[in-house]
Structures are given as structure tokens and as C-alpha cells.
Amino acid sequence: MKRRVLFLLLPLSVFASSFNPQMQGYIDDLKVEAKGNNPDFIDFSVQRGEQIFTTSHIGKRGERISCTSCHSLNLRNNGKNIHTNKVLEPLSPSKNTKRLVKVKNVKKWLRRNFNDVYTKEGTALQKGDVLYYINSK
């Protein structure tokens, strides 16, 4: 069953910006999970990802915060960690080739950063959407 779902989803990924094979494997896993949560799921969306990335929420520390608070609105620019004041290199993979290449890294930071902003770990749908958005920048 799982294999069949993957097979059906495969042609859709042709339309997405390309990820390296390791990252594409992670995206495909997220798709299976998103489809499991909602049978109507078709694909992740850059537009929904933009909403996730740019809207602000009362975060873990009780402050109003968004992904852009640390990563800046323009993903091609440096950001700054508002908690430590450290400079963050651009999140845009076209500007910074070290971005969205290591699944382990991406998983770790998505988990932490979603907790910071949304006070919970993102769903498969939210993670996939925001990765499509970041990858489009």
C-alpha cells in the first residue's frame, strides 16, 4: 500500500523545484504522511508555505514571533537569531548552497523552530509546505 501511494505521488514531484535525492526522499516521506492524515492531499504548496513562514504567532517564550524574525523576510539576506544575536546565513538554497542539503539538519531545525514559533512540532503538511517555500527562494 505504502509503495503504491509513493508511485502515485512520484509524477507530481516533477513540477516541484528540485531537491537533492536525500531531501527528495524526505519530501516523499512527508507526502505519504500528509496523505495519511488527509486523503485529499495532493501536493505541498509554496503559497501555504509563505503563510507559515511570514505570519507571526505567540511563540514558546510568550513573545510575538515568526520565522522571518530570525531568518528575515528576504531569504536571500542574512538573518539574525533574535535570542542570541548571532548572524544567520541566508536560508535561500540558490544563495546559500549549504541549505536544504542535509535531512538530519533540516529535521532538527524544523522541529526546534516550529516549536519556537508555533509551540508545537509542525505537521507533515506544514513542514512540506514551508520546505517548498524555502526551496523556491
Ligand code: HEC
Ligand atoms: C529564534 C530564531 C529562529 C526562528 C524564529 C526560526 N529559526 Fe530557523 N534556524 C534558526 C537557527 C539558529 C538555525 C541553525 C543555524 C543555521 O542553520 O543558520 C536555523 C535553521 C533553520 C533551517 C535549517 C536549514 C538548513 O538546511 O541548514 C530551516 C529549514 C529553518 N531554520 C526553518 C525555519 C522555519 C520554517 C521557521 C519558522 C517556523 C524558523 N526557521 C524560525 C533560528 C530560527
